[in-house]
Amino acid sequence: MRFVVYGAGAVGGVIGARLFQHGHDVTLIARGAHHEAVRDGGLRLDTPDESVTLPIPVADRPAKVTFRPGDVVLLAMKTQDTLPALTELAAVAPPDIVVASAQNGVENERLALRRFPRVYGVCVLLPSAFLEPGVVQAYQAPRTGGLDVGRYPDGVDGTAESLAAAFADATFAAEARPDVMRYKYGKLLMNLGNAVEVVIGPGERGADIARLAREEGEACLRAAGIDALGGGGMPFQVRPIRGRARGGGSSYQSLRRGTGTIEADYLNGEIVLLGREHGVPTPVNDLLRRLANRMAHEGLQPGLMTPEEFMAALDGSAPG
Known part of the structure; x- marks a missing residue:
């Protein structure tokens, strides 16, 4: 092989x-x-x-x-x-x-x-x-x-x-x-936080926004009758390389490399699609998707806004 x-x-x-x-x-x-x-x-x-x-x-x-x-x-x-x-x-x-x-x-x-x-x-x-x-x-x-x-x-x-x-x-x-796709749907729920790392930056600052994105994702999977397994975390401990910790996930790295594209349409956007098909609101994932795409298109680096600015944009009191 x-x-x-x-x-x-x-x-x-x-x-x-x-x-x-x-x-x-x-x-x-x-x-x-x-x-x-x-x-x-x-x-x-x-x-x-x-x-x-x-x-x-x-x-x-x-x-x-x-x-x-x-x-x-x-x-x-x-x-x-x-x-x-x-x-x-x-x-x-x-x-x-x-x-x-x-x-x-x-x-x-x-x-x-x-x-x-x-x-x-x-x-x-x-x-x-x-x-x-x-x-x-x-x-x-x-x-x-x-x-x-x-x-x-x-x-x-x-x-x-x-x-x-x-x-x-x-x-x-x-x-x-x-049933590997049940595990991949579980991983999808984890990956909804990728756009949070892009928009807010890596670390714990965006934890509440990631939780809201995941809650929307779980609601959409339930409405669609999709069973998700796993996605609870890495099977082993992440360790630094030559004293340097990993900076961020795959979407974060796409912005760091300036690729001009990002996979948010197929992560957060998957939840948005399911929400539109099954009548479940997905404002957090849709805003994350739109902002991440804009950042990739404009060549911006991670950390566009604070969590407070994101929630204000979500409420419509700031441009998204």
């Missing part, structure tokens, strides 16, 4: 690095300066216990990969980039290739299933970072995080069990679960 990790940033880069480090066949797909750095000098993985540079094969697009029977494509880009990525992949990959979504949100699997029949969901609990080309960081060690996996929309088969075994061999807590 070869893993073709499509999107070698914080999550994909760390998973690919750990798999490669433990003897698995891995090819990365990365873009731009990150691709060039990995191609020329390898991928550096920093953890609380080590810093290692790994000579992982890398391509800059699916068309540069010669796909083989038994390959697994591990999607690890942000959801706003999934559709064009799948379009490129479908043009060159065998139609029966295994596609596994190691991504936040719950939309990616549906997008993949339109193009490929063998789709798997991976519930990712992985505190990681990618802020400079050629370097990814994992803030848990010796266990790196959690990667539960199951077939989409449900079920467990030999492929799911093989994926879970490979992840477990590569320092992840991993189980094959027939």
Whole structure:
């Protein structure tokens, strides 16, 4: 089994690095300066216990990969980039290739299933970072995080069990679960706080706003009849790397890198969508979504407003 990790940033880069480090066949797909750095000098993985540079094969697009029977494509880009990525992949990959979504949100699997029949969901609990080309960081060690996996929309088969075994061999807590999407909906509730880190900044200042966002999310899932499991926290302790703590989650890192896009439409926006479909108000998530998108578009850094300013904007007494 070869893993073709499509999107070698914080999550994909760390998973690919750990798999490669433990003897698995891995090819990365990365873009731009990150691709060039990995191609020329390898991928550096920093953890609380080590810093290692790994000579992982890398391509800059699916068309540069010669796909083989038994390959697994591990999607690890942000959801706003999934559709064009799948379009490129479908043009060159065998139609029966295994596609596994190691991504936040719950939309990616549906997008993949339109193009490929063998789709798997991976519930990712992985505190990681990618802020400079050629370097990814994992803030848990010796266990790196959690990667539960199951077939989409449900079920467990030999492929799911093989994926879970490979992840477990590569320092992840991993189980094959027939109801993996219930865990991904639980993770979605956690990820509603990503936009809070962007708008308010990381730390405890935005805790009350994150709680309100989650309460809206839970109400929407109940109204939609969607059962969510897990999402209660990381399975192991997050530790600093060379004395520096992890600064923030994936959306925070997108703003720090100035990517110009953010995944709020598929996290907070998923709750807004469910609320509109089922008649549940979602003002907190909608404002977080709009503000996060505006900040990404304008190239702003995290920490746009205080919690008090956010609540004033929510009440309509300040521009949102």
